[in-house]
Amino acid sequence: MIRARGLTKTFSRRKEVVEAVKGIDVDVAEGELVAFLGPNGAGKSTTLRMLTSLLEPTAGEAQVAGYDVVAHPAQVRARLGFIGQGNGGGFSYKVVDELHNQGRFYGLAPAVYRERAADLMAALELSGLEKRAVQSLSGGQRRRLDVALGLMNHPPLLFLDEPTTGLDPHSRANLWEHITAMRERYGMTVVLTTHYLDEADSMAERVVVIDHGEIIADAAPGVLKHEHADDALTLVVSGGDEPAVRAAVPDGFGEVVVFPHDPSTGSGGPDGLRVRVATARGADALPGVIEAFRLAGLTTTSASVRQASLDDVFLNLTGRSLREEAAA
């Protein structure tokens, strides 16, 4: 559905030159749901705008839905829906008029756009809001209207630029439910950008991590975490000192950190130690560590596994925390 090679965008303004996208190669197969994940300014929107033919690349090429984005922008646009960061709906228009106008824009016959608008309003829980002015909708309703607008031409490919930014967690989850339902219903390929790590992790089948205009990783979230980050086991042990604990950790594990245990915050007694062990597949590895400790005469009084996150992946790849950058 998408094939981009060496896609590049350089903005020049006065003396400032910004290399927003630095020669990315990316393929998206029909039916995939792909999230572009990266910090602010990474180049996600610029990439999307090139792939939707809204912005001409400085170099490189991209075929989208079978057409070259530079040579055949009209054919590309006819085959995609694009939901940008700003709200598409005109503020004072009524919801239903917005949808009908969109249908007219795509050259649909009145009977067709009326039926599609009614259908999409029902599917996206907008029924009853037909006559409401767009400006009176809640943030979540506005975003669902944006999705409806993007789907009026029944596109085989849908692009969403940060669809859930600014929504509360409930509205974000709700919008995701609708996006996945719409995708199944229309068999669409979906490409979106986000800087919400949890969202990319739980919802996307494939995550393309983009930083400083370059793709630095591209795989399923589980694969990224397995390849680029470790789970962390935390055990509280007693019956031995730090050297004994370190010696008891079996070979093949990652970094081992030993802290004095604070008995006021958990089990282990006054002589307990808190041990953090980095490892792949933490849940599977934990029993082996507990058994190795037991054989070394150590007693494990509590244990937990923290699974690697996409933030760990980003941190290991870039030395920076995406979570902290997003918060900043």
Ligand SMILES: Nc1ncnc2c1ncn2[C@@H]1O[C@H](COP(=O)(O)OP(=O)(O)OP(=O)(O)O)[C@@H](O)[C@H]1O
């Ligand atoms: N029209 C423009 N003129 C000059 N620089 C631009 C322009 N558009 C984007 N940029 C710059 O290109 C870089 C990439 O921006 P882009 O909007 O693609 O990032 P992003 O990953 O989508 O970020 P965000 O999550 O904040 O939307 C940034 O440094 C940005 O300031």
